[in-house]
Amino acid sequence: MNEFFHMGGYAFYVWTSYGLALIILLWNVILPRQRQKQLLARLKRKFRQSPPQGNNQ
Amino acid sequence: MWSFLHKLASPKHFYHFAGRLIPWLGWSTLLLMLAGLYTGLVVAPTDYQQGESYRIIYIHVPAAWMSMFVYMVMAGAGAIGLIWKIKMADIVASSAAPLGAAFTFLALVTGSLWGKPMWGTWWIWDARLTSELILLFLYLGFIALQSAIEDKRTAANACAVLALVGVVNIPIIHYSVEWWNTLHQGPTVTRFDKPAMDTSMLIPLMIMFFAFKLYFGLTVLMRARGEILERERNSTWVKQMVTESS
């Protein structure tokens, strides 16, 4: 197991690459998810204050 | 087929269609990613020259391929938006840009982390590395231009033209290692003859490649949905959807 993490002496380079990839990939999933949730919540609040029935275009 | 595409061009249908597709894409991306990580980090053997350091390839190469693929998607969507005036195409192009920039950044940084132990340098101004850096600037230029222009329509048109002009960089990146003397090695997988990689090492690379492809599909749809909601927030269907769900 230790040998696996050691990566034949290249641990720093290999694990930094994989770590960075993980951060970037996760970031690009979490960010739009949160944006979507916030937007939906905001719209919900807005429409509750002024129901859409009357002002349909 | 045409009616399906036609439907997709409407933001409302795109929104719902993407919403149904996202869970499937999410789970298959996760599964492929885990399979790729396991085969790439544990199963694949050590390289005869580079030892364990070559394992960076399973991040670096898919990211680099995606950086070019996403650019073509972005430029293609931009062109469709420019010619046929389809709003959905503009949304796809603008959703793809930050993802392409992320892939390019990842390819550059992992390349640097690979170059230091193997070549002996973090960076060198050879044709491959320089053209990939230009790609990053093209993405950043696209994003900057878009946020600089207030009117969405004008912004989309200007960005599409920028993206189309930048397309010339894609073949330059790909062929740079063949046209000029570079420190970066030649192509391994996309050679006309057999790939110059042992099958046991090639399989994880292919798995990772498909995982990255699906990941792009997932994230571009997520971003596009957010963008649709933002732009269509005053439309009837959004109001209906939001009030019905509560």
Place this chain on the structure above:
Amino acid sequence: MRLLPKHPQRRKRLALISLLITGIGAAVALATVALKENINLFYSPTQILSGEAPKNHVFRLGGLVAEGSVKRNKDNLDVYFEVTDTDKKVAVIYNGILPDLFREGQGIVALGKLRDDGVFIADEVLAKHDENYMPPEAAKAIEDAQAKQTRSTTTPQGSQQP
């Protein structure tokens, strides 16, 4: 032909865009051909010996480290080796830390100046690795097979000679 836009104005725009792309593409292609020499990262030994490399100026030399040419100085980090493009050779002297991949037969790119006697004084040596990836056992198998092949092709010739 549903693919082409029906609207004449859009048709015009499509034509304009295609023209723009091909125009810029051609310009870039011409420019890169003209700049070809400057984009190349390094000069090969053949180019250097034919006088193409800049004189009294720092440039990069690229090629393979010649088999059996590496000599290390015991007292300091000085390394002497020859770089070949399988045709011509250039001698290199370098003082510093070599990358992990540096070995005989390996491709390298060295940055430095050509001394008057034709020896290249390197300030930096970078390793250039090839596009092959395989486990050590596979590499050894290929090496053995090649060795066998050269032996089998040389022995009959040897036996023919008196």
